Amino acid sequence: MEKILVIGSREHAQRAVDVLYRTGTLHLTDVTDHLSAEEIRLRKWDSEIREKMAGLLVKIGGVLLTLPDIKGQESRWREMYEELYWRETSDIIEEASSIVSTLEERIRELSTRKTDCELRIKAYDRYQKTIEKIRPLEEQLPSLEGFEVTVLLIQTEFADLIPLIEHELYRITRNQCEMVSAEIDEDTIAAITVFNKRFSDEVHSFIFTKNVNEVRLPQEYMGKPFEEVLELIERGRRACREEQDEIEQTLRSLSEKWYLKLSVMKHVLSDKLQEIEVFSNFGQTDYVFAITGWVPARSLEKTKKAISRKFGNRVVIADLVLSGEDLEQAPSLYANPWIVRPFEFFMQLVRPPLYTEIDPSPLLAFFFPLFFGLMVGDIGYGLVILGIALVVKKRYADQGWVQSVMNVMIISSVPTMFFGFMYGEFFGDFGEKMGWLHPVHLFGISLNRIEAILPLLILSIGLGVLHVMLGLVLGIINARHMKHRKHMAEKAGMLAVIAGGILMLASLAGVLPSVPVFAGAIVLVAGLPLIVYGAGAIGLLEIMGTVGNILSYSRLMAIGMASVILAMVANELGGTLEILLLGVIVAALLHSLNIVLAMFSPSLHSIRLHVVECYSKFYEGGGTPYHPFQRVKEG
Amino acid sequence: MPDIGQSLGAAIAIAFGALSTGWAQSRIGSAGAGTIAEKPELIGAAIILEAIPETMVILGFVVAAMILML
Incomplete structure (x- = not known):
């Protein structure tokens, strides 16, 4: 690992950060760890723009979520990204804000209408299911003059409550009531209740206090034959679907115009935001900026070339001279062959x-x-x-x-x-x-x-x-690198004790008859003071x-x-x-x-x-x- | 054919090793589960710790096998 200092004229600071970000070789460190205030009066980079970008990203994300995805434009996407990335951040923010403000209101209105259509279709489906269930009762209804019909919707998990409600309604209406229940979907049961109108207030008040859903059909369906109601429902549903298609069409045309650009802007802004997140590590004076970090030795040339290609010698990379203590702070990078x-x-x-x-x-x-x-x-x-x-x-x-x-x-x-x-x-x-x-x-x-x-x-x-x-041998090597003499002695002592013990055992077992037992004992005992x-x-x-x-x-x-x-x-x-x-x-x-x-x-x-x-x-x-x-x- | 003393010795060697390992692993396992719930990144350490007491039953098994087969 090499520690480098990237320094240059302040006007190139943002671009230099862009180049380093794209090169992707620098492990950043805080610049003030290396350059103290006495050496150079450094100010930390402000990042007020961050809030603005984060807000804008959320808005773009919202717009993109509503617009249908346009696929198959990868090469155009990459071209646009390259073009946009190297533009001034403030310009990108300005353009993105203007596009978002143009689209936001329109998209919101379309999205609300779309959701409204979906809700209406769901309601129509429910009305239809309910009416189809109570349809067999239609013939009886005229003879039920003086009686009222209401439909209660109960979640399937609370099906046990139906007999209790029925019992209570019998009590309230003094047995002048009839209840038929049937599943309308896997989650809901409809209970159709016919009762004497005289008890209407008590029944509705009971239903209200028990928090049971009552289906209230729209006013325009009231007093109409079920056949006609079903036709009205179908007509309403068709109108909703047509409206949905029209909304989809509008969204698609908006998407064709804006999706690609907004998607590129989102990625560019998100990359710039990631850059800004680490700005706290950088320093600047009135005229220069300074960035420090670690680069693997093999990537140093690549980093230097990337900077010099873009800026010539207006931004330079200096290799810093490191002490042993500095090296202990260096980040670790595995550099192993494929098999490892x-x-x-x-x-x-x-x-x-x-x-x-x-x-x-x-x-x-x-x-x-x-x-x-x-x-x-x-x-x-x-x-x-x-x-x-x-x-x-x-x-x-x-x-x-x-x-x-x-x-x-x-x-x-x-x-x-x-x-x-x-x-x-x-x-x-x-x-x-x-x-x-x-x-x-x-x-x-x-x-x-x-x-x-x-x-x-x-x-x-x-x-x-x-x-x-x-392991002990590697321990000795590590201790030697880190100049820990005591650790080295301890590992060497342990190594001697183990080796001595093995020699003694081998000699006693007759595996190594040429080595006398005391030779092993000497090695073992020699290790003890080192451990101590x-x-x-x-x-x-x-x-x-x-x-x-x-x-x-x-x-x-x-x-x-x-x-x-x-x-x-x-x-x-x-x-x-x-x-x-x-x-x-x-x-x-x-x-x-x-x-x-x-x-x-x-x-x-x-x-x-x-x-x-x-x-x-x-x-x-x-x-x-x-x-x-x-x-x-x-x- | 091992005699009753050998069989009993082998049984004791593995039984106490297994019981001790089971007891230790139950304690480490519950503590490890709690640790992982709070810090999922420590799952590796928890698995290693869980494997540590297995030494007891493994050594018990080695001793039992040696008693019976040597």
């Missing part, structure tokens, strides 16, 4: 690395698939995991995190198949039973996971020793913690063994069933469960071994991720 990049996703589980410390992603990229393969270790499972990962990757091509996780699964499926070959496993012991493959014999030991418990346990713990010691110097006497307790960390790697064997036993159970259970198809289905279901577990649990434990056992030996974290000043992607 998917594993950066898991780095989100810990705080981002400091700029001055080692990025642990390559370590994760090497050991994660190794641990995963050791635990799952099955050719069949490896193939299924590979297949699932490829399908999911294709299906969710637009989801960044899914792509990362599936790439990790694809990479991990390779060691899974390799260890599957070593263990002689294809869907558990199915491959071995069929005579397709057998566990490999290494140094006279069969790698059958059920039999070779001890060798695999030793292998797991051996990998733990290697992994933890690698680095972390104090309490640091000695950490030895037990580190031993615990190493023993924790036994999970590589244990989880793998649990997985193979479940696979064997699937095969056994499937094999004992007398109906072939049923046996295959049972075995397939159990294997599927095991594969899902195999994708989840070994991943989690592999990550855990890194984060808890290994990173704790060297990783500090707490850095600032590199966020270049550029357009924030939407959606």
Whole structure:
């Protein structure tokens, strides 16, 4: 990372910000962190225009929401964007305000009419449904002289209330009432009530106090036969639809004229607003402006060229000389080869690395698939995991995190198949039973996971020793970079204690007969003062913690063994069933469960071994991720 | 065929490991769920913390397997 100072004549300030925003390489820092008030009298940039732009953006958004979208003008859109972006912000605001004020009133009126039409159509639908329900009663109505008909609308969830209302109406009208209820849609029930007019006031007052909706048909429908009412409804609905079509037509013609321009303006203004949001980091005097920030070394030339192409030497970029303390403030940017990049996703589980410390992603990229393969270790499972990962990757091509996780699964499926070959496993012991493959014999030991418990346990713990010691070595390198002598001594002491302990054990077990036990003891004891110097006497307790960390790697064997036993159970259970198809289905279901577990649990434990056992030996974290000043992607 | 002492030893090794892990995970799980509700960005840390006590049952399983099979 390089820290730069962009400085130039104040008249070019806005344009320079535009160029930096479009280049998208600068991680901004507060200019006053570098240039103090004594060096140069800097004023912060005012951003009064922000309120105006934010308000305008809301209005444009509202207009665009009402206008129908015009598709298929991408190239014209890009041309207009380029043309508009480099215009003065004040001009863009002025033009946008004028367009919005012309359109706003018109759009609002059209939108209100459109909503009104929709509401009227809904009301017509409801009237129609209600009238169709009460139509069978029409013939009886003339004979019901002296009776009144009212329709109550009740939500379906309150259907239980209908008998209660009916009971109350019987009481009020002294049994001179009839009630018929029927569903008019899935949410509403209509209860048609015929009662003696003498009780009209009491009935309406009761309905009103109980907060029940009464359908009041429009005045013009009153006293007309239902047939005629239905015709009026249909006519009204048709008129509404015609009005809706006319409104749509007007909106479409407005859209053809303005949509593209407003859409471009919205994006340009939104970009300019994002620029203004960071103006608080910039400084200016009466004549010059100053911007500071971090640029990755590989993007420095690109940034300088972008500025010089636009401004010649009227705006310049100066490389700042940095102290070690400055470097600790630098943002971190992962710069890994493609094979490591998917594993950066898991780095989100810990705080981002400091700029001055080692990025642990390559370590994760090497050991994660190794641990995963050791635990799952099955050719069949490896193939299924590979297949699932490829399908999911294709299906969710637009989801960044899914792509990362599936790439990790694809990479991990390779060691899974390799260890599957070593263990002689294809869907558990199915491959071995069929005579397709057998566990490999290494140094006279069969790698059958059920039999070779001890060798695999030793292998797991051996990998733990290697992994933890690698962590300690990286810890020494980090401490050296950061000039933390005590940390360095503590890590070196711990490394010596572990190495000494291993030598002693190897000598006692006869694995290294040429190394005397006391040689290991000397290395171990030599490490103790270093630990005490680095972390104090309490640091000695950490030895037990580190031993615990190493023993924790036994999970590589244990989880793998649990997985193979479940696979064997699937095969056994499937094999004992007398109906072939049923046996295959049972075995397939159990294997599927095991594969899902195999994708989840070994991943989690592999990550855990890194984060808890290994990173704790060297990783500090707490850095600032590199966020270049550029357009924030939407959606 | 393991004798009764071996079987009992293996059962104790895995049972106490499993019970302890279950108890610890229940506490961590509820605290983790509360944490994620307030700060969803801490989901990664919560998952890692949830996996930490599994060491107990895994080591119990290793010991039980060694008792029975060695």
